[in-house]
């Protein structure tokens with residue numbers, strides 16, 4: 494388990510940018526942590542780092558947003574499971590197709606569809622520590638996601654941008 498600390502929305506967004514730049518097809522990033530924890534803030538940064546052509550916004554009503562980036566076929570799927578009545582409803586979202594490995598996937602309220610998620614993933618659990626303080630507990634499962642997390646930490650160390 495790796496602990497990352499954020500002291501502002503801008504810091505969380507930077508974490509997202511660094512992570513988003515590393516995402517590739519088959520990556521699954523699960524986010525948990527409650528209302529207002531900063532999941533969507535991180536996702537907006539991920540979208541920027543990934544190079545998404547559309548800004549990531551909260552997909553609370555659509556439940557899933559699909560983003561593209563220039564020159565790449567790979568899609569970025571952004572899910573928000575807050576409004577899912579039960580985990581089975583995930584199947585009506587086409588979760589199996591979304592998780593088929595052809596795109597990168599980031600999931601807010603991932604714990605709500607835990608039974609449908611692959612065991613190999615990066616999980617980031619947000620802990621609200623104060624008005625502007627958030628702790629992000631990161632855990633990677635599987636070789637690809639372990640190296641994704643390692644690359645993410647290296648990218649955070651390598652510069653302050």
Ligand SMILES: Nc1ncnc2c1ncn2[C@@H]1O[C@H](COP(=O)(O)OP(=O)(O)OP(=O)(O)O)[C@@H](O)[C@H]1O
Pocket residue numbers: 499500501502503504505526527528529530531532533534535551575601624625626627
């Ligand atoms: N360090 C921080 N990182 C991220 N957001 C922060 C931080 N400090 C304060 N905030 C505030 O917390 C809120 C986070 O909102 P955000 O929509 O990202 O949360 P969320 O986890 O997606 O919530 P929800 O589950 O309701 O969608 C924003 O109002 C933001 O300004």
Ligand SMILES: [Mg+2]
Pocket residue numbers: 532533534551573601
């Ligand atoms: Mg959100």
